[in-house]
Amino acid sequence: MSTTKAGTDRRVMTGADILVQSLVDHGVEVLFAYPGGCSMPLHQALTRQGDQLRTVLPRHEQGGAFAAQGYARSTGKVGVVMATSGPGATNLVTAIADAKLDSIPLICITGQVPTGVIGTDAFQETPIVEVCRGITKHHYLVTDIADLPRVMKEAFYIATTGRPGPVLIDIPKDVQQDTVEVDWDVPMDLPGYNPTPQPVAAEKVRQIAAAIRRARRPVIYAGGGIINSGASDQLRELVAKTGIPITTTVMGLGVYPGEDELSLDMLGMHGAAYANYAVRDCDLLIALGVRFDDRVTGRVQAFAKDAKIIHVDIDAAELNKNKVAHIPVCGDVAEVLTELNKIVEAPEDISEWVHHCQKLKQQHPFSYDESFDGILQQHAIRELYKATLEHDPYITVGVGQHQMWAAQFFKFRRPRTWHSSSGLGTMGFGLPAAMGVQAAHPGSLVIDIDGDGSFQMNIQELATCFCEKLPVKVFLLNNQHLGMVVQWEDRFMNRNRAHTYLGPIDHEEAKGPSDADRFAYASDRYPNFVTIAKGYGCGAATVRRKADLRGAIDEMIAYDGPFVLDVEVPYQEHVIPMIPSNGTVDDMILR
Amino acid sequence: MRHVLSALVQNVPGVLAHVSGMLASRGYNIDSLAVGETEDPHLSRMTFVVVGDDHVLDQVRKQLEKIITIVRVEDVSSYDYVERDLMLMRVKAPPGGQRSEIRELVDIFRGRIVDVGPDEIMIEISGRESKVQAFIERMRPYGISALARTGRIAMVRSAEATADESEPSPAEARG
Secondary structure, eight states, X not given: OOOHHHHHHOOEEEHXXXXXXXXXXXXXXXXXXXXXXXXXXXXXXXXXXXXXXXXXXXXXXXXXXXXXXXXXXXXXXXXXXXXXXTHHHHTTHHHHHHHHHHTOOEEEEEEEOOGGGTTSOOTTOOOHHHHHGXXXXXXXXXXXXXXXHHHHHHHHHHHHSSSOOEEEEEEEHHHHHOEXXXXXXXXXXXXXXXXXXXXXXXXXXXXXXXXXXXXXXXXXXEOHHHHHHTOHHHHHHHHHHHOOOEEEOSTTTTSSOTTSTTEEEEOSTTSOXXXXXXXXXXSEEXXXXXOOOHHHHSSGGGTTTTSEEEEEESOGGGTTTSSOOSEEEESOHHHHHHHHHHHOOOOSOOHHHXXXXXXXXXXXXXXXXXXXXXXXXXXXXXXXXXXXXXXXXXXXXXXXXXXXXXXXXXXXXXXTSEEOOOSSOOTTOHHHHHHHHHHHOTTSOEEEEEEHHHHHHSTXXXXXXXXXXXXXXXXXXXXXXXXXXXXXXXXXXXXXXXXXXXXXXXXXXXXXXXXXXXXXXXXXXXXXXXXXXXXXXXXXXXXXBGGGHHHHHHHHHHSSSOEEEEEEOOSOOOOSSBOOTTOOXXXXXXX | OEEEEEEEEEOOTXXXXXXXXXXXXXXXXXXXXXXXXXXXXXEEEEEEEEESOHHHHHHHHHHHHHSTTEEEEEEGGGSSEEEEEEEEEEEEOOTTXXXXXXXXXXXXXXXXXXXXXXXXXXEEEXXXXXXXXXXXXXXXXXXXXXEEEEEEEEEEOOSSOOOOOOOOOHHHHHO
C-alpha cells in the first residue's frame, strides 16, 4: 500500500463527507437523492459539495433511481441514487432489479439505522442488503467508517467493469456521523473479481472469420453489449466489410443505423417479420453482446435451429446458458470485433441472400392503417420521428404497446439515444429516465414516449422536471387502457376486459366482454392530463385530429420547459407482428 | 451425474446467504453444502454436491464465479480427490448383546463411540457419503434417535500418486 497521497491528504472527516468526497473524486456530477431520517448527514454533506456535485431531488425514490439509470444509460457513466433507510431503500428495489437485468452501472446509496439498533426492527429499518442480494451485482453494509474509502473505490470499479450492473452501499447513520483520519490510498480487496477477460485468442478470431467466409446465409444479431462495450463503430465496420444483414435486440437499438438497407431492425416477439424470417433461415448467426432472451427467441429450441452460432459476450455465464453456441467467445465485444475486422473477408457470395432479406423487408414492412382519419399510435411515432430528425433527440419509453411501437417506428442512428426498460419491463420508467437523460444532456431534446398507464406510475416526477429545470417532453399516447394487456385479452382471452380500462369502473369499457370496433376511442377521458401537467407548472396540450398532430409536436418541441402532449388514440390497435409467448416464427401473427 | 464443487470464498458476512439464495432462485438442486474456515482467516471454503448434467454443472459453476466474494470455484470431482462427511448419531443400545453388536459394527466402519448413556450411545463416523449412508442403514434396525451430518467436504490430492489412507469401501464394510 502506497502512502504518498495519504501523507499529504490525511485529514479527519465524517463518514458522510468521505462518501460525498468520494463521489466527487470518481467524477460524479449529478446524483438523485431523496432524504430521510437515516440519510440526513449525507444530505448535509452534499450541501457542502454543492458547487461540485448537483443533487436533484426526485419526488419518489423510484423516480430518482430511474433518473440515475437515464443518466447512466445515456452517458455510459455511473448513475448515482441515494435514499434513506426502510421505505426509502425498498422504493429503490424495482429500479435496482431493472439495472441488473439491463446491465446498467448504478450506485445506490441507502441510509441505514444506526449499527447499535440493526436487527431490532427499529423504526424505518429494513435489511436492504438481504432484500437486494440477488438483484445487485454487489452490495455492501458498511459497519466501520475505516472501510468506506475502499468500499467506494470497489463499488465504482465493480459497477463499471466487466458486465456492468448495480452496486448497493448501505451505510448506517452512526457511520455517516463517525469521524476518522481518512486514508484515500487504500487498495481494493477483490480477490474473486477479474472483470478483464483474457485477450481473445487469435485462433478464435480466425475461426469466426472462417465461419463468416464460408457462410451462405449469415445474420448478425446485436444487443446491449455493443453499447456497453462501445463497439458500435467496430460493428458498423464489420457490416461494411462483409455486407451481412444485421438485426438488433430492443437493448441494441441505435448500434446500427435503422435506416440503412442492411438493417433488419429489431427481432423477437414484436420484432420485424423480416428479421425473424432471416434468423429462422440463416446458416450463420453472429450473436454479439446478447443473451438469447425468451422475448427474442420464442421457443428456444426452434430459434435459428439450422444455424451455426457464434456468441460473443463478456459474461461467461451467458455463453451456452439458453442456447448452445458452436463458437462461444468470452470477451469484450469491441476488442473481438477490432481483431476480427483486421482479418475478416466478405463471405464468398451472399448477394442472393441479401437480396432475399431485402425482399422480405419490402414484403413485410412495419405498417398500420394510414387511411384512418384519427391518430394511430404508430402514425404518431412516425410523425414525431420526422418532426424531430434534425434535433437528434434522446427517446425514453415506458412499457407496453407504445414501447414496442416506438422500437418499431422510431429509427435510431446512434447508441445511447434510445432508453427502454427492456429486461425487467418496468412501467413508469419513461419519465424519470428522461429526467436523468436531460440532466446529463441539458441542451438536448429529450422525449418520453409514454402510455397513460406507464406515465401514471411515476407522474409525480413532473414536479422534479419543473422544479429542477429539466425540460423533458412527454409524448403521451393516451388510449385510456393498458393496451398490451388488452391486446392479449383480445388475442387469447375472448376479449374479456379484466382490469385493463383506466377510467371509472362504471364506464362501459370496464365491464368484461368487449365488442369495440377496431378504431374505437374510450368514451370519456380520465384523468385530465393537461390539468395535471399545468398543476405541476408544465406546459400541456391535447391533440386528437390527425391534421393537428404536426403542429402540436412543433409546439411541444418549441416550449421552454417540460411539456406534456396528450395524444388521444384509439384502444383497439394491436402491436403486429407478434410471436406468441414460447412460439416460433411460424406462429407469427402478421395482422 | 454427481459433482463435487469446491469454492474458495472471502470470509465476509452474507456470503453463505448470497450463495444459497443464488442457487435456490435459479432452481439448482444441491445435495449438500458445507462451509468452514481455511488456513487463511480471510478465506472460507464451501463444498457443494450438485447432481445434474454437464450443462447444469457448467451453469452452477459460472453463476458461482460471478458472485464477487467467491474467489475460485473448482470441480473437485474431475480430479483425483478425497471426500469426507462427518456424522454424529445417537442410537438405541441397551446394555447387553445389542450394544456389543453395535460396537462391532462401529469398529468395522472405523467409527468411534463418543458418548455412552444408560440406553443409548453416540457414534461419530466419517468417510465417503456412501460409507456413511451404509452405516446409517446398518443402524436403522437398532433405532436411531438423532442424527447430524456436516455435509460433504472434499480436497484434490497432491500431484504425485498417493495412497488413500485406506478407507474401507462399503462393500468391505458389509463383508
